[in-house]
Amino acid sequence: MCRNIRPLHNFEPEATTQEVRDAALQYVRKVSGMPKPSQANTEVFERAVAEIAHTTEHLLAELVTSAPPKDREVEREKARARNAKRFPQSAAS
Template sequence: MCRNIKTLFNFDPPATEDEIHAAALQFVRKLSGFNSPSKANEAAFNTAIEDVTAVAKKLLDSLVTNAEPRNREIEIARAKVRNIQRFGTPKA
């Protein structure tokens, strides 16, 4: 799975349209192998992004859980700790 695609479900506040679109863009880029498509493939690429965004939004809206929503700031702090453990101390 692409590292740039982040979990979007069960956050408070919920994922924004921009976050869902960004995840869809990364997914389509990964599948197609294009960072930016040629003019010949641009329409298909953009349509795929729109379709994946719509399906992802539908999925996120239909999922249910009994778990407490996650806090974005706490998750960001945890990710920073994991990155420091993985890659070493960040340089100033």
């Protein structure tokens, strides 16, 4: 239904509004059990996404850490390496 929600805190550059909204959408999909709401639930679904995104932006703005920011590209490469190890290409291809 939805992918894992990725950490957004302590990255350089900071998380974009779209990334925060995407995470909120994933959360609402997971909690509601609906990948797409019915017409009757669209308004409440979208309102929940907006409220969670808003709260998440406040959370990210106020969190503090002494750790240096992580580089998005470096973290992306680490994830690719982990995935390559977990899901090696089939030799029979």
